[in-house]
Amino acid sequence: MEGLERVRARFTVDLHPSKLANAAEGVRAHLSSLLLRYNEDLEGVVMSYANERVLTKTACIHPYFPYARLEVTAEVVLFRPRPGIRLVGIVNKAGADYLGLLVLGCINVAVAADAIRAEFRPRLLEHCWASSKTAAHRLEVGGKVHFDVAAVRHHGAFLSIAGSLQEPSTGAEGFAKLAKRPEGGKKQQQQQPDKQQQGQQQQQPQQQQQSGKKNKKKRQSEAAAAAQQQAPPAAQQQQQQQQAATPAPAAGAKDKKRKDKKRKDKKRKAEAAAAADDAAGAPTAAAAANSGGSAEPKKKKKRKEGKA
Structure with missing residues (x-):
């Protein structure tokens, strides 16, 4: 019948002191109490058991109760029904x-x-x-x-x-x-492995191609690295010189821009100073014209007074 399974299960049995004289009998009494009941650990109903065996050689006593704990294995027939069977x-x-x-x-x-x-x-x-x-x-x-x-x-x-x-x-x-259901089930079970095998056979060439491409790229990269290591010293020096020379133009351009900027700044300052002098000289010329003289004799007089 579908749903019945035979498994080798492991149990933890706590024996009462009255059962310690005959531990095997106590173990069988405990297993018998599990019959025809649903066991959550085994996920099924225990229908029968056989070939029980005690694994524990030296039993431990429970710290709060006077029970000896044993580890036991047994062959168990389980009833595990599932939807659809x-x-x-x-x-x-x-x-x-x-x-x-x-x-x-x-x-x-x-x-x-x-x-x-x-x-x-x-x-x-x-x-x-x-x-x-x-x-x-x-x-x-x-x-x-x-x-x-x-x-x-x-x-x-x-x-x-x-x-x-x-x-x-x-x-x-x-x-x-x-009677017709198991045959159909067998055919389906036989067809499923065939489909799986076909799928695996189709996947194998694809996997081989992918691995071949990866290996090819790896070889190319390794060859390029080896070629760089085996390059002659002259070529290496030339490459180093080129690498060292590449930033030079950029540095020269920056210096040139700085110099041009400084020149422009000096030129602007000079023009601004000249404009200021022109603006200061205009009132003196007007005053000289009004007085009928020029501004130069006055400067000479001031100089003579300073000497005296």
Whole structure:
């Protein structure tokens, strides 16, 4: 049946002091308490266990409780239903708006009325759902029904399943077409690896081309670096001279601009001084004209007075 898995699981068992005389028996009692309950660590319902083995050689005692802690491994059969798989259950209830089933004799399954095909109608007096297309096709109490898992719910240690009978291949034993699903599944599983192989084969040439281009670029860069290292000393000196000479024109141009700027500044200052002298000399000339003389004799007199 789909959903059943066999795994090797590891458990931590805290043994009561009364079980220490026979630790193996205490371990089996603990594992038995986990049966038919949902285990969150294992993500499934523990259906059975076998080949249990104690790994701890020297047990540690709990600091607050008088229990000895042991590490144990065992082969466990887990029931891990998932949406989409097909299961077989036995009808135990037939209501007006649902159908109840049991899977593996202990897991409850509920199939709501809206999850049952329209061809089925409830017959409460006969405790079944009967098909309007085929009179012999009945979902009756005690009969086996093939259904699809629609949802899985777990509440603490208990698990419940929501089923669906919408697919035409689902239904009562003898009318369901369960045998065709695994074959289709195998074909799909075989086709998927083939597609994966084809995709890998197509990707390999592309990856090889990309790696070839990268290697080619790497070789070219290495060759250029080697050529520069192997260049003759004269060429290296010439390159160094060119590199040293390149900033010189820029420096000469800057100096020339500075000199031109200084000349222009000097010229402007000289022109400004000349203009100021002209402006100062104009009033003296006018005064001399009015007095009938010139300004030069007065200067001479002042000089003579200074000498005296």
